[in-house]
Amino acid sequence: MNSVYEFTSDWFSRRIPLWQEWLRPLVGKPHLQFLEIGSHEGRSALWLLDNVLTHPTGTISCIDPWYNAEAERRFDRNVAASGRSNQVRKFKSKSQQILPRFPERSLDLVYIDGSHEGADVLLDGLLALLLVKRGGLLIFDDYHWKPPDGTIHHPPQPAIDAILDLNDWRLTEVHRGWQIAVRVDR
């Protein structure tokens, strides 16, 4: 990863070998449009920018309410340090308010790593499915994540399972592990 970036957390690096495999056919293609729900300091978005969206016409839309102001400042500095901020569209908001603004079937990749509350994951997943192009990829993080005991939160897994079970979009499972990756074939 570009050494000019500053991060205080890393939920992403261990996923890189699988992402390289899934995204290899897209590397350097023109006009790619990616969207990430939950960008934090920008680690996963900048990896995509530096390793897949290498053609200058590729873009990534990053949605995050940035409740943590320091994380947002780091995101901004990291995007500036990439030297390719013209390829990053930043949306400071909850995903559910922004996703309906995108045209249907316009995105090559959606990465869902925002709110981990089950209902939010369900909504993000359903809205995202409308936006992914035929042949595009949808990736969910934290399939096996469990909320700490004693909270009222619901885990992502049943929400992701419901989407996979419905399968109205002719989803092909690419990977099932800590992350779920599916190809949308409808």
Ligand SMILES: C[S@@+](CC[C@H](N)C(=O)[O-])C[C@H]1O[C@@H](n2cnc3c(N)ncnc32)[C@H](O)[C@@H]1O
């Ligand atoms: C685990 S971090 C994302 C990490 C990032 N994808 C990476 O790998 O570097 C989760 C982020 O989701 C954001 N988030 C929480 N609720 C959200 C929502 N409803 N919509 C979009 N983002 C949300 C949080 O503010 C936080 O920055």
